[in-house]
Amino acid sequence: MTHSTFAHPYFGAxxxxxxxxxxxxxxxxLQRIISNKIASKSREKLKVSQYECGVITNKQQNKISSRYYLMALLFILFDVEIIFMFPWAVSFKTLGIFGFxxxxxxxxxxxxxxxxAWRKEAFSWGSMK
Structure with a gap:
């Protein structure tokens, strides 16, 4: 063998x-062992009850509008596209008129x-039902 196995370029990684x-x-x-030792094992009614104030929670119905997901998708889409402008701005002089x-x-x-998206009223929250 002419080379060592430690000389591989990705060995450090x-x-x-x-x-x-x-x-x-x-x-x-270690976290599991320590937390099991420290954690309180008592299940008293007072300790499992609500803390300070607040109403007793009931199961919430999942009525999230699809417009929420559409808004999030549009935000991510335009945000990622704006990020593409930063490398262009850094190498603006080398790209020349073609890059512009x-x-x-x-x-x-x-x-x-x-x-x-504006014409399809994807940005308006007022028309949600």
Whole structure:
């Protein structure tokens, strides 16, 4: 053999992965032991009752509007697209006029998507039922 097994370029990353996995396992094991020793085992009615104030909770019905998910999806979509502008701004001088035209086209397509969502009233909360 002409080379050592420790000379592999990813050996350090693998070693850190193994050490991290081991440390996580040991920490989890110790946490379970310590919490079982420290935790109170009494199940008195007073200790399991509500703390300070508040009404007794009942099971809540899941009536979350689909507009909530649509708003979250649009936020993530436009947020991720805006993040694409940062590398462009950093290398603006090296990209030249071609990069500028590409970004104008990108912003134009973003605006079309925004106007489409606006026209479909995806941003309005008032029409929720």
């Amino acid at each position: 693998f070693a850190l992965f193994v050490l991290t996995f081991g440390a996580f396992g040991i920490t989890l094991f 035209i590409e970004m104008i086209l990108f912003i134009f397509l973003l605006a079309i998507g925004f106007i489409y």
